[in-house]
Amino acid sequence: MADTRLIQGRYRLLDLIGRGGMGEVWRALDESLERKVAVKCLKPVGPQHDPSFTRVLRERFRREARVAAALQHRGVTVVHDFGEHDGVLYLVMELLExxxxxxxxxxxxxxxxxxxxxxxxxxxxxxxxxxxxxxxxxxxxxxxxxxxxxxxxxxxxxxxxxxxxxxxxxxxxxxTGTGIAxxxxxxxxxxxxxxxxxxxxxxxxxxxxxxxxxxxxxxxxxxxxxxxxxxxxxxxxxxxxxxxxxxxxxxxxxxxxxxxxxxxxxxxxxxxxxxxxxxxxxxSGPVAAHAPRLPAGRPEQPPSRAPRLPSWTRGMTTGHKASGTWALPPTPPDPSAGLTGEWTTGVDLRAAAAVPVARRPERPTPPPEVLAVLNSRHNAGLSLGRLGRWNEAGEVHRAVAAEREHALGPDHPDTLASHYEVGFTLSRTGRAADALREFGHVAEGRERTMGPDHPETLAARQEMAYVLGQLGRHFEAHQVYAAVLASRERTMGAEHPDTLRCRHNLAFNLSRLGRLEDSYRMAHEVATARARVLGATHPDTLVTRYEVAYALGQLGRWAEALQMYREVAQDRARALGADHPDTLAARYEVGISLGRLGRSAEALELYRALVDDRTRVHGPADPETLRARHGLGVNLGRLARWEEALAEARDVCAIRERVLGADHPDTLVSRREVAVGLGWLGRWSDALTVYRQVAEARERVLGADHPDALASRNDEAHCLEQLGRGAEAAELYRRVAALRQQRGARSH
Incomplete structure (x- = not known):
């Protein structure tokens, strides 16, 4: 572990600060949040343990780490993150001085x-x-x-x-000889x-x-x-x-x-x-006959009649009532909690000065212990989010947002930070429209109090653009991204990491608008800039190179896309680890590219290995494991091994229906693959039944004129043709054409 230095592309080990029976503790830098942390690396499991024990151990570790991460109390060390890197289990904790x-x-x-x-x-x-x-x-x-x-x-x-x-x-x-642990x-x-x-x-x-x-x-x-x-x-x-x-x-x-x-x-x-x-x-009284020792150089204080406070309250102030504008006592910025240090309300100070003091609303500064509790709960919500427990995280952030709004005011940066996290959890739980409203509220509040070009304001507007993309409103997303990018370039410079992140998102959105050449060109420029600023194998650089490969594929330049995806997969394996989700995702795209180039035998072998790795790392029912199995089935079909392809499609479809739901897009893709296999095996009547099921589900979920629903009706019409039912097929084709025309007219 000492030679690795960088864990999961994020935690850079700086120096060893402790060693014990279970492993080592390192002082480290969380490069994503730019804060010092402690990383506890547990000793690797010895060869005496079989694979089944190792799997149980990893699961136990995840369970225990989640328990530790959920504990939020000033008397308990905060656990920020956990995982496995190069076979070593690790915990990321607050660095205690x-x-x-x-x-x-x-x-x-x-x-x-x-x-x-x-x-x-x-x-x-x-x-x-x-x-x-x-x-x-x-x-x-x-x-x-x-x-x-x-x-x-x-x-x-x-x-x-x-x-x-x-x-x-x-x-x-x-x-020895007792068996007592x-x-x-x-x-x-x-x-x-x-x-x-x-x-x-x-x-x-x-x-x-x-x-x-x-x-x-x-x-x-x-x-x-x-x-x-x-x-x-x-x-x-x-x-x-x-x-x-x-x-x-x-x-x-x-x-x-x-x-x-x-x-x-x-x-x-x-x-x-x-x-x-x-x-x-x-x-009830002093606990010792003598006074406690004071650090050298600190003058003795006169005796006080106030009750002795716990030591954790040292340095805290009791607050004061404000008139006119007001500020919290200076607090070191804490990016993870949304704290911004000393802050004043966004009231126009010149207008406020014209209001008689007696008529100005006063908001008392909340007691420091109240702020500390709210900050702790905010961090608890962040921890739940890092564990993927988005619904629970959202509940925590909503509660903290309400309490911060009451204690600090609706436009206080900490209140807006909580609302920002609420929006983030909404976007991660499929509630994009609600997330858009939340981020819009945060952006307006931050613009009032911090200004339109403040990084926090721009961050909220950038999330608005991302959510617009989730909603399929790519033109509006493009407009927001372009405005944020112009502001970032003006205030931060063209190669600031936040500017490059915005340009990356804009390139991604351009591809969704069909502007493939523009998307490729911008992604290539961002990848080059990130390599220069962050390094060629930095995770952010590799994300953009992955987007370059995607754009090449969209342009039909599959040989170049294949080469790029392979390079990204290799670099991610070295920088992040062979089992990192991003590494496995790049390998999946290598398989897609091989299939597009007609190299299905190679793609089939790649997907077999990928299915084994996904199953080992994430389990047999994980959506990404099933995605890899779907790719395996498709390539079996391309090799005309239709009986095997049909069996694989049916199995994947059944698991997806159980795990994701009957109408989930991935389930419907698998169900369509079942129909394809049935058709190739000459079982057109069975295929027709399945194609209709897919078309009806897509119409129900997406609408009759959605492109996927129309494609399914075309599949159904083709099947009718194969069964000699030409008149029905022609009528269905006409209906699909009319719906496409109506959709096109609306879009113009």
């Missing part, structure tokens, strides 16, 4: 931490566990190395889901040691062990022999922490001993109860 508790103890030369810090850490971890346990998630490997304390005092739990995965892979060590012996609960099913109270026991160690400097059973440690957890009552450190508060001593009860039923009922105990104890 701080030290884990094990490192803090080492920094302190194994001396315990300050009492106030210990209680603060205990309270924050308790609240984080309360949240995760209420989501039905048990950590199972809580230990000092899995708890981070950031520079601002925030405490975060790391590696949810990874402990169970490690157990499955076999990375956890085992006691060894997590980390010093922090294992008695029920883990006994091998029985564990619940959230096992995490509470492990937390007790962690708190014991950071408060006293030693774990509760500080023995050299692993078996003796396990026996201690199972059978020996721990010494009270105050025997090691008398200045510990009495409530803390009792709480830790409660957590270390041998049976789960004797421990606190849940982490929320524990958190309330800690909060109540802290608010």
């Amino acid at each position: 701080g030290r884990n508790l094990s490192q803090l103890l080492e920094d302190n030369k194994a001396h315990p931490l300050d009492v106030a810090d210990v209680v603060d850490i205990a309270e924050q971890v308790a609240w984080a566990l309360a949240y995760t346990h209420e989501q039905g998630i048990v950590h199972r490997d809580l230990k000092p190395a899995n708890i981070m304390r950031l520079a601002d005092g925030t405490v975060k739990i790391c590696d949810f889901g990874i402990a169970r995965l490690g157990h499955d892979i076999g990375f956890t060590s085992r006691l 060894m997590g980390t012996p010093h922090y294992m609960s008695p029920e883990q040691i006994s091998g029985v099913e564990v619940d959230h109270r096992s995490d509470l026991y492990s937390l007790g062990c962690v708190l014991y160690e950071i408060a006293t400097g030693v774990p509760p059973f500080d023995l050299d022999d692993a078996w003796a440690v396990l026996v201690g957890h199972r059978d020996t009552p721990p010494e009270p922490p105050r025997t090691h450190r008398p200045e510990l508060p009495g409530f803390f001593d009792r709480m830790v001993l409660d957590l270390l009860a041998k049976t789960p039923g004797e421990r606190p009922a849940d982490a929320r109860e524990l958190a309330h105990r800690l909060t109540a104890a802290r608010s």
Whole structure:
């Protein structure tokens, strides 16, 4: 993995920041969002595991990663992304600047931490566990190395889901001859040691062990022999922490001993109860006889009568009421959450100045903790979208948009960022018309507040153009793309990545308008510019080269298209990996090109290999696997192997109907392929029945004058001719011609 440096064409590994039993952690750059992240690369599975185990492991990894990515709490490390690259499973997480508790103890030369810090850490971890346990998630490997304390005092739990995965892979060590799975012996609960099913109270026991160690400097059973440690957890009552450190508060001593009860039923009922105990104890008075240490150079503050706030609130302001124009406290920009830093409303300031102050509407600045919660929920929606869970993501973004609108106002950038994400989820769930309205609303709001040439305004207008294309309104899309492109070139320059992205989209749309030469020329220019600016094998460059190949095919220049698709497939395999969806998509187009050139035997072999790879990576019922199988069937037919082609078409059609629905376009394409096979086998009566089914479905879904519906009626007429029913065929041909003429008249 260290030699790869770039994962999935997006995450560039910078330097190694940690290594453990399950793999390595790298500081990395997310080149798509231009932010620093942490990438955890799990050790490759050894050759001792058979393929079926490996498939199960990958599925378990995806499931555990999705669980971790769904957790959104300030006390839990955020998981941004996950996947597999060159056989290595990886997680992309927020990059935390701080030290884990094990490192803090080492920094302190194994001396315990300050009492106030210990209680603060205990309270924050308790609240984080309360949240995760209420989501039905048990950590199972809580230990000092899995708890981070950031520079601002925030405490975060790391590696949810990874402990169970490690157990499955076999990375956890085992006691010789016992068969007992060894997590980390010093922090294992008695029920883990006994091998029985564990619940959230096992995490509470492990937390007790962690708190014991950071408060006293030693774990509760500080023995050299692993078996003796396990026996201690199972059978020996721990010494009270105050025997090691008398200045510990009495409530803390009792709480830790409660957590270390041998049976789960004797421990606190849940982490929320524990958190309330800690909060109540802290608010009742100081937890240590001495003041906590202050960093060098920081002056001591006079004592305050205000209750002590959690450390994560440090640096936050309480807000203020505004008059006239107002601004949020300066906030570092966060592209993923749509934050824009300091911002003022889009009110015309000169007009506002003429309004008496008493009559101007005031909007109080929301409390920082409210903004933090909304930002966290916004990020949760983004995470759901990255996982392809678009409906759930849309629900989250709609709720956040409503709350941001109430708290910040309808034209605040964060409110508009949420509406933008709502539009994005609508476009990904087939609701293009609704998405168009949402993006239009965002574009208008951003133009009012930021100006017509602001990058965020242009981004919303560009999405409007994309959705217009989804709706088949390609001329309108062209007009919007052209206007956005002119603005981007004027304000950013001709070779800015955003400008090139817009030109790429415009080239794509030109092909849909039938302007194939213009589409090819523009795509070629963009590919050349992207290669110069981003590099020849950058994913964006390869996307445009793929579009160049598509344009060549549309122009009938299939030999050139084939060469281009092959180059793109090879470069994507090197840059993104052989199993990346974009690599597999390019291989599919290689097969299309081979078929168009009459090289069906080569196409058939390519599709067989592609079906195997798609099935292995995505499963037998994935739409792209079925698309590859469809291509295989078509080429069987071209080789006159019609019995095999018919069997393949029927099988693919049945799966598509089950997975996609009876009237889905792909299902209807497969059903038509069944009719083609029946016709070539001379079974024209059966073929006629199927052709009619396809025509009726397309008319029902698309309309009687849609080109696909008209093509299906032509198929039906041809079939009637083959059956000697010439009069019926002629009447159907006339009907199709009339509908085409009507459609043409409307378009002019």
